[in-house]
Amino acid sequence: MQGFFCFWCNFHAVKEHSIVIIGGGLAGLTAAIHLSLEGLDVAVIEMKPLPHHKVCGEYVSKEIQPYLKRLGIDLKFEGAVDISKFQISTQDGYIVETDLPLGGFGISRYALDHLLYQRAQELGVQFYFEKVIETVFKEDLFTIKTKSGCYSSKIAIGAYGKRSVLDKTLDRDFSKRKQSWLAVKAHYSIADFPKNLVALHNFKGGYGGLSQTESGAVNFCYLAHYDSFKKYKDVESFNTEVVAENPFLKQFLSSAKPIFDQPMTIAQIAFDKKENVVDHMLMCGDTAGLIHPLCGNGMAMAIHSAKIASEFIVRFFKDADYSRNILEQDYKGAWAKAFKKRLWFGRKLQGILMNKTWVSVGIKSVGRSNSILKFIISKTHGDLIA
Numbered sequence: 001m002q003g004f005f006c007f008w009c010n011f012h013a014v015k016e017h018s019i020v021i022i023g024g025g026l027a028g029l030t031a032a033i034h035l036s037l038e039g040l041d042v043a044v045i046e047m048k049p050l051p052h053h054k055v056c057g058e059y060v061s062k063e064i065q066p067y068l069k070r071l072g073i074d075l076k077f078e079g080a081v082d083i084s085k086f087q088i089s090t091q092d093g094y095i096v097e098t099d100l101p102l103g104g105f106g107i108s109r110y111a112l113d114h115l116l117y118q119r120a121q122e123l124g125v126q127f128y129f130e131k132v133i134e135t136v137f138k139e140d141l142f143t144i145k146t147k148s149g150c151y152s153s154k155i156a157i158g159a160y161g162k163r164s165v166l167d168k169t170l171d172r173d174f175s176k177r178k179q180s181w182l183a184v185k186a187h188y189s190i191a192d193f194p195k196n197l198v199a200l201h202n203f204k205g206g207y208g209g210l211s212q213t214e215s216g217a218v219n220f221c222y223l224a225h226y227d228s229f230k231k232y233k234d235v236e237s238f239n240t241e242v243v244a245e246n247p248f249l250k251q252f253l254s255s256a257k258p259i260f261d262q263p264m265t266i267a268q269i270a271f272d273k274k275e276n277v278v279d280h281m282l283m284c285g286d287t288a289g290l291i292h293p294l295c296g297n298g299m300a301m302a303i304h305s306a307k308i309a310s311e312f313i314v315r316f317f318k319d320a321d322y323s324r325n326i327l328e329q330d331y332k333g334a335w336a337k338a339f340k341k342r343l344w345f346g347r348k349l350q351g352i353l354m355n356k357t358w359v360s361v362g363i364k365s366v367g368r369s370n371s372i373l374k375f376i377i378s379k380t381h382g383d384l385i386a
Contacts, residue, residue: 013149013150014143014149014150014151014152015043015128015149015150015151015152016151016152016153017041017042017043017126017151017152017153018040018041018042018153018154018155018317019035019040019041019042019043019153019154019155019156019157019313020042020043020044020045020142020144020151020152020153020155020156020157021042021043021044021045021156021157021159022045022132022135022144022156022157022158022159022160022166023044023045023046023157023158023159023160023161023285023287024044024045024046024050024113024117024127024159025054025113025159025160025161025285025286025302026109026112026113026116026285026299026302026303026306027157027159027284027285027286027287027302027303027305027306028044028046028157028159028160028284028285028306029044029113029116029117029119029120030071030116030302030303030306030307030310031157031159031284031306031309031310031313032044032120032123032125033071033072033073033116033119033120033123033125034071034306034307034310034311034314035310035313035314036120036123036124036125037071037123038310038314040313040314040317042125042126043125043126043127043128043151043153044120044125044126044127044128045127045128045129045130045132045144045146045151046127046128046129047129047130047131047132047160048129049129050113050114050117050127050129051109051110051111051113051114051117052110052113053108053109053110053185053260053264054109054110054113054185054264055183055184055185055221055264055265055266056109056185056219056221056298056299057209057211057219057221057298057299058106058107058108058109058211058213058219058221058299059083059104059105059106059198059209059211059299060075060080060104060105060107060112060299060300060303061102061103061104061297061299061300061381061382062102062103062104062105062384063102063300063304063381063382063383063384063385064299064300064303064304064385065105065384066384066385066386067303067304067307067385067386068303070386071119072119072122073115073116073119075105075107075112075115076105078107078111078115078214079107079111079214080105080106080107080111080112080214081105081106081107081195081196081211081212081213081214082103082105082195082196083100083103083104083105083106083195083196083197083198083211083212084099084100084103084196085097085098085099085100085194085196085197085198086098086099086100086197086198086199086200086377087197087198087199087200088199088200088201088202089199089200089201089202089246089248090202091202091203091204091245091246092246092247093246093247093248095248098374098377099374100198100377101374101377101378101381102381102384104198104300106195106198106211106212106213106214106219107213107214108187108213108214108215108217108219111213111214111215112299128146128151130146130147130148130149131146131147132144132145132146132160132164132166133145133146133147133165133169134166134169135156135166135169135170135279135281137156137279137280137281140154140324141153141154142154142155142156142280142281144156154317155282155313155316155317156280156281156282157281157282157283157284157309157313158278158281158282158283158284158287158288159283159284159285159287159302159306160287161285161286161287162266162269162270162286162287162290163175163268163269163270164287170278170279170281172274172275172278173272174270174272174273174274175270177270177272178268179267179268179269179270180225180226180227181223181224181225181226181267181268181269181270181271182223182224182226182229182265182266182267182268182269183221183222183223183224183265183266183269184221184222184224184235184263184264184265185219185220185221185222185263185264185265186219186220186258186259186260186263186264187213187215187217187218187219187220187258187259187260188217188218188220188252188256188257188258188259189216189217189218189256189257189259190218190252190255190256190257193210193212193218193252194212195212197210197211197212198210198211199211199248201246201248201249202246203222203242203243203244203245203246203249204228204242204245205224205225205227205228205229205242206222206223206224206225206228206229206242206243207222207223208220208221208222208223208243208249209221209222210252217259218252218256220252220256222243223269224238224242226267228242229242235263235265239253240253269290270290271290271346271347273289273343274287274288274289274290275288276288276289276331276332276335277328277331277332280324280328282309282312282313282328282331284302284305284306284309285301285302285305285306286298286302288305288335289339289343291339291342291343291346291380297342297380297381297382300381300382301339301342301382304338304339304382304385305335305338305339307385308331308334308335308338309331312327312330312331312334313327315327338382342380342381342382345380346380349380
């Protein structure tokens with residue numbers, strides 16, 4: 001395979017950059033901005049032209065606000081909705097509400113990706129819109145093959161999202177197993193949804209989040225176990241027969257008007273543990289590890305992981321004594337320190353929420369103590385990063 005790879009690149013002009021980032025989502029764009037601000041030569045290879053809608057909860061914790069401002073992005077100034085309240089309900093409609101200790105913003109991935117993309121362009125980041133087929137690390141260089149060409153770089157960042165053909169070519173363990181989760185997202189218009197609220201509602205075999213975006217549309221994104229979903233012919237039937245068994249979601253779906261022509265879906269979502277350095281490539285965002293959506297913190301984690309990777313990469317280029325091996329070990333350690341406990345806690349919460357009895361007892365018990373609920377929220381969120 002490597003011989004064919006070299007043969008392919010011999011017949012295509014190789015574009016050279018110091019750093020190539022595979023994927024133009026939150027982690028990829030954030031890293032591109034950070035590294036460009038440090039004067040480094042950065043290219044991003046993204047499969048589809050930016051921006052575009054993506055399946056996402058579209059709530060981002062304020063923990064990343066100071067860091068984004070340092071990069072030249074002010075979410076509040078750009079119209080993101082200020083969110084300060086959290087609500088959670090059982091399948092039968094028992095509800096608990098509390099203030100969010102730190103708070104967050106409601107902003108669509110379309111809008112946020114667009115802001116980051118524009119900022120990266122301002123800083124001179126080179127963008128290539130094509131699909132990466134394969135990567136090879138040899139003689140201290142990465143060679144990256146796409147459908148139409150080849151790229152080389154000293155450093156490569158994998159920020160291509162939850163799942164890609166690259167995971168199989170890189171022989172990542174989770175890509176060899178069939179996964180049981182799918183996610184559905186759509187935007188809705190509704191008159192009376194509270195602007196400052198992010199809500200999490202449980203239903204049989206899954207749970208869904210509701211929050212308002214910068215456009216005024218309410219994002220409804222839910223995660224469902226395939227065993228529950230496969231009994232129904234389409235998303236509309238599943239919404240009617242299963243999702244709407246929760247009275248809050250029934251009320252929302254009956255009164256809200258869909259904005260998208262069709263809901264967006266993504267299947268084969270893996271919450272397995274993932275390596276964050278693979279064949280010397282630094283993995284960021286969902287590519288390095290996916291926290292359960294119930295924790296409402298995936299967007300902030302993606303941005304934070306890009307910050308961690310970027311800081312070590314800057315040192316790699318500016319300090320001759322800072323080797324690739326040290327870079328990789330430092331990144332692994334810092335990533336684990338920042339996210340390992342959050343991911344563990346998310347998996348435990350997921351197990352509780354997928355058991356109707358446990359979630360009912362748990363939410364009703366937690367509802368008697370606001371401090372306990374805030375403690376649980378704090379375990380899935382981080383401190384302010386600058």
